[in-house]
Amino acid sequence: MVERGTENPCVGGSTPPLGTNKEKNSKQKVFIAVDIGGTKTEVAIGEERVEKFKVIPTPAEFENFLSSLFLLIERVGKGKKIKAIGISAPGPLDPVKGLIFPSPNLKWKEAKIKEVLEKRFTLPVFLENDANLAGLGECFQGAGKGADSVFYITVSTGIGGAFILQGKIYQGASFDAGEIGHTVVLDNGPRCNCGRKGCLEALSSGTAIAKRAKRGLKRYPHSLIWQLVENRKELVDAQVVVKAVRAGDEFACKIWEESCRFLALGVANMISLLNPQKVIIGGGISKAGEILFRPLRKMVKEIGWKRAVRYCRIEKAKLRNPAIVGALVYAKSKLSSS
Numbered sequence: 385m386v387e388r389g390t391e392n393p394c395v396g397g398s399t400p401p402l403g404t405n406k407e408k409n410s411k412q413k414v415f416i417a418v419d420i421g422g423t424k425t426e427v428a429i430g431e432e433r434v435e436k437f438k439v440i441p442t443p444a445e446f447e448n449f450l451s452s453l454f455l456l457i458e459r460v461g462k463g464k465k466i467k468a469i470g471i472s473a474p475g476p477l478d479p480v481k482g483l484i485f486p487s488p489n490l491k492w493k494e495a496k497i498k499e500v501l502e503k504r505f506t507l508p509v510f511l512e513n514d515a516n517l518a519g520l521g522e523c524f525q526g527a528g529k530g531a532d533s534v535f536y537i538t539v540s541t542g543i544g545g546a547f548i549l550q551g552k553i554y555q556g557a558s559f560d561a562g563e564i565g566h567t568v569v570l571d572n573g574p575r576c577n578c579g580r581k582g583c584l585e586a587l588s589s590g591t592a593i594a595k596r597a598k599r600g601l602k603r604y605p606h607s608l609i610w611q612l613v614e615n616r617k618e619l620v621d622a623q624v625v626v627k628a629v630r631a632g633d634e635f636a637c638k639i640w641e642e643s644c645r646f647l648a649l650g651v652a653n654m655i656s657l658l659n660p661q662k663v664i665i666g667g668g669i670s671k672a673g674e675i676l677f678r679p680l681r682k683m684v685k686e687i688g689w690k691r692a693v694r695y696c697r698i699e700k701a702k703l704r705n706p707a708i709v710g711a712l713v714y715a716k717s718k719l720s721s722s
């Protein structure tokens with residue numbers, strides 16, 4: 385089911401940014417966007433473009449989180465006529481009931497975020513998962529602008545994804561569509577957070593890259609990685625591997641190429657299935673830039689089904705925080721369709 389709205393934010397350009405005299409008055413009608421992350425939470429205000437934002441740490445207790453969030457929303461929204469609140473959170477979650485379920489990122493016990501915020505602010509609150517909203521944000525204001533079908537992939541500590549079709553998030557029967565991180569790309573491969581083996585997330589995420597580097601490092605005593613972490617193997621992370629790849633380190637390049645190949649497998653399969661116009665890759669690992677995108681495009685071309693690959697562009701995400709933009713866009717479109 386494609387989630388319905390009244391407008392298509394991707395196709396047909398964008399809405400003008402805020403800034404007319406009328407909009408600048410103190411009673412401007414705007415939306416609040418909240419992006420809840422495992423370690424920090426960002427709250428922003430705007431119509432479709434972020435006007436201002438603030439960041440707070442995400443406390444481990446839901447009750448403590450709520451009291452900081454209430455204060456921040458009040459501060460950010462002061463003097464403004466807020467129409468609705470859009471919330472981005474790591475999954476699993478139920479966007480209809482507005483529940484966030486416990487996960488490795490957020491250990492809160494079934495957080496009733498929608499109900500609590502609606503009660504506190506007497507405003508409509510719309511919840512969606514962070515990858516879906518990041519995809520929507522990129523589609524609306526970032527690298528996906530103008531495309532009819534976009535698959536967004538975030539590669540950071542985990543791997544998430546979203547399929548945005550004609551400006552709407554494709555949610556799926558249980559709101560789990562787009563989870564490319566949990567497609568199996570290696571039979572009987574390493575164990576994934578989801579409990580299965582060989583998921584893309586267990587092979588190409590930042591966490592997986594660091595794990596493989598740590599495990600294999602002993603066999604490469606002259607690897608630059610040892611120098612970069614001053615011989616403290618526990619400090620190896622994906623960014624260290626990226627640095628060593630840039631310097632041409634043999635071991636780092638081997639790890640990196642493996643991880644690019646698994647990502648290419650996942651992307652190529654998805655392109656055959658969905659035939660999107662664009663694949664946009666964001667998240668911390670995408671910041672590696674051309675050392676990721678050059679081999680990835682080449683491998684997808686080699687592995688993928690030529691008919692579909694020929695019509696698909698693989699691009700780097702553009703926005704600083706696409707999920708916050710997506711949360712604004714989502715709140716606006718849900719409000720106008722409800």
Ligand SMILES: [Zn+2]
Pocket residue numbers: 565566567576577578579580583585
């Ligand atoms: Zn998995």
